[in-house]
Amino acid sequence: MSDISLQNFSYAYNHPKKVLHNINLTVESGSFSVVLGPSGAGKTTLCLAIAGAVPHYFGGSSAGEVHVAGIHTQKSTMHDLALTVGTVLQDYETQLVTMTVEEEVAFSLENIGTNPIEIAQRVKDSLEKVGLTGYDKEPVTALSGGQKQRLVLASVLATNPKILVLDEPTSALDPEGTASLYRLLGELNKEHGITILVVEHDIATLLPYADQFILLENGQLILSDTPENVLSFMNSQQIFVEAIPPLWQLKFQLEKQTTTQFGPWRREQDAITELRQFLLKEVAKDA
Numbered sequence: 001m002s003d004i005s006l007q008n009f010s011y012a013y014n015h016p017k018k019v020l021h022n023i024n025l026t027v028e029s030g031s032f033s034v035v036l037g038p039s040g041a042g043k044t045t046l047c048l049a050i051a052g053a054v055p056h057y058f059g060g061s062s063a064g065e066v067h068v069a070g071i072h073t074q075k076s077t078m079h080d081l082a083l084t085v086g087t088v089l090q091d092y093e094t095q096l097v098t099m100t101v102e103e104e105v106a107f108s109l110e111n112i113g114t115n116p117i118e119i120a121q122r123v124k125d126s127l128e129k130v131g132l133t134g135y136d137k138e139p140v141t142a143l144s145g146g147q148k149q150r151l152v153l154a155s156v157l158a159t160n161p162k163i164l165v166l167d168e169p170t171s172a173l174d175p176e177g178t179a180s181l182y183r184l185l186g187e188l189n190k191e192h193g194i195t196i197l198v199v200e201h202d203i204a205t206l207l208p209y210a211d212q213f214i215l216l217e218n219g220q221l222i223l224s225d226t227p228e229n230v231l232s233f234m235n236s237q238q239i240f241v242e243a244i245p246p247l248w249q250l251k252f253q254l255e256k257q258t259t260t261q262f263g264p265w266r267r268e269q270d271a272i273t274e275l276r277q278f279l280l281k282e283v284a285k286d287a
């Protein structure tokens, strides 16, 4: 079953130039998808189309259809969509609206009429999930960029969304914060069945979690397939090669120069194990 589907979807902001061209895309329920592509490819616009902000907030002109959890986005409202889709925007600071951390998380719940006891529990749980326990009474303005980014995620998680759309959610986080955020997203996906669609440049960090890579370039959907197939395609077609993780660049190079075929290196450890065996074989050959 699909949670997100775009059919022949095209879009232009209030400007004649189309920024998405005839996109056909399916995101399966309970899957973890990653949107890749160079700057200006249309990744954010795609996220906005799924959240309904395109076209409801941005206007512009569109063709084709977007369905999210069975809802036809153009025929629905952003408010109705928000009950199902939680969104963390690239421009996350614009999503913060209140004075203190706990008020921020409670805000979206008050909007949907959650009772106060339930609100208190969900605020506590979601702050804990993102590592902000103890910050409840802090003013939002006192937080660092990375903490604000995690706070936006906490506010979104508190509403128990079925689908999570995150646009570069680690842009303000350090490597440790990034790893821990993706561990959390991996857990939400595997243990709670939440469908996740994330825009991210750091492919290596996401490889352990992703089911599908979606490659965009110049507003076109180039390929959506398994991570290994999309990486191979990027390598063979020389598209957006700068995003191929260094270990995968080495893998492609060795596969080209020798007859060896390595497995899909989802984790660094898989690569290390296979490389060790490969080197031992090469040494034995030379001996």
Ligand SMILES: Nc1ncnc2c1ncn2[C@@H]1O[C@H](COP(=O)(O)OP(=O)(O)OP(=O)(O)O)[C@@H](O)[C@H]1O
Residues within 6 Å of the ligand: 013, 014, 015, 019, 037, 038, 039, 040, 041, 042, 043, 044, 045, 046, 058, 090
């Ligand atoms: N509000 C807007 N009004 C008009 N044009 C826009 C607007 N937002 C984005 N664009 C244009 O739409 C195209 C796609 O932009 P988008 O932000 O979706 O790309 P992106 O892949 O997310 O890029 P980045 O990696 O830099 O975040 C670009 O040409 C951009 O200039």
Ligand SMILES: [Mg+2]
Residues within 6 Å of the ligand: 043, 044, 045, 090, 167
């Ligand atoms: Mg963007």
